[in-house]
Amino acid sequence: MAGTVVAAMPTLPSRTATHLPDGVDPAGVLWDEVVAPGGYTSLVVPAGARLRLTDVDGDACAGLLLHRADRPAERLNVADTVKIQWQAYLGPGSLLLSGQGRVLAAIVDDTSARHDAFCGTSTKAANAARYGDGAADGPCPNGRDHMALALAKHGLGRADVAPGIDLFKGAPVGPDGSIGWDGDVRPGTHVELRAELPLIVTVVDVPHPMDPRPDYTVTALRVTAWRGAPAAEDDRVRTATPEATRAYLATEREAGR
């Protein structure tokens, strides 16, 4: 059995990863994994790490949670993220902020720019209603239970499964507040994050909760991380707005930088 290769599995050791962006030194690779459609993964990455999520076949939906590895009560706060940047649609240059006024990660590269910060991930009940089943051990696993499973392995619980963001599927808001869905198949797009603090990164790959298709439809997601440095003082994202600069100042004090 050992040595069996399947489509969805981690690359170990990480330095043997071959699907790397140009210029990435294999020796610095921390994590390379293909997440199965309907699956999840979670790993701790150090400050400065680059994390690239790739929608390999064009129909992935990456539900993302970020918690500080050294103090997990501090986590991604979606409301603060959209409010402080005055922008609901995340894209290149967006910050992912904690509820305590710090930058957990920045989006430093983004060829998708189609993401959702409002709808969170699916639930067992919603999947059962839509697909006939939503259990983690069934054919149509839900994102919420996967996140709880992932976080349980870090000693965390249900209270830590806060609202997250969905990458690669959009949910545009109409003038009357109505929520739509933007999810046609677009293979090969990616989002690259830079961790600004040590993070527990949790990713589920499940259909977006507003996905109108009657069948449970989702394709594989590649997660790749490699070593890097946190934002420099003259970083473009760090200096883009007064809000961003203040967020970085608060983050750097926390990190002792």
Next chain:
Amino acid sequence: MSEVVYDEVVRARAPWSHVVHTGETLRIIDVGGNQAVDCVLFDAHDPTERYSAPDTVVAQGNVFLVPGTTLMTITGSAVDRHDTIGGACSKESNALRYGFHTVAQHACVENFLHEMGLHGLGARDLQSNINWFMNVPVDPDGTLGIVDGISAPGLWVDVRAERDVLVVVSNCPQVNNPCNGFDPTPVRMVITR
């Protein structure tokens, strides 16, 4: 004729919590007008079941709160806009938005953590919230504003408990944006059954 079982005024800037029992209706009255009321909900018997903004948004297909969810149901409202995407103000988010000089100012997260602590709930339990009477539109390009509220003195919202619900409120003390008309005012809580 319904019977009033509770009627209290929450002073400006203050926290408040109360269990609203199944079938009872909480009316939140914007006494002074244009006052945001930040609010989280918990199942009174199982606080791991809590208000969730994303699930509410998905279930109703709209970012503005409209009648029809399960912890509590909005049964009537004199105001057309209630927000659930803007979150709660905190000392830390105020510092980013307005400058580090605002760190000493009081904020909703302070109220929530204080009041939730009285019920044995902590920071991890504070997830997403409702902002009654607050107006947060999303423009076509994604720009998000906290614009002048459309509430006015005496306007109200009614929410009926579908089970015993612990309602925790922060009568928003924000003075750096128009969510309270730059002047936080009291709100009145009336429970009927």
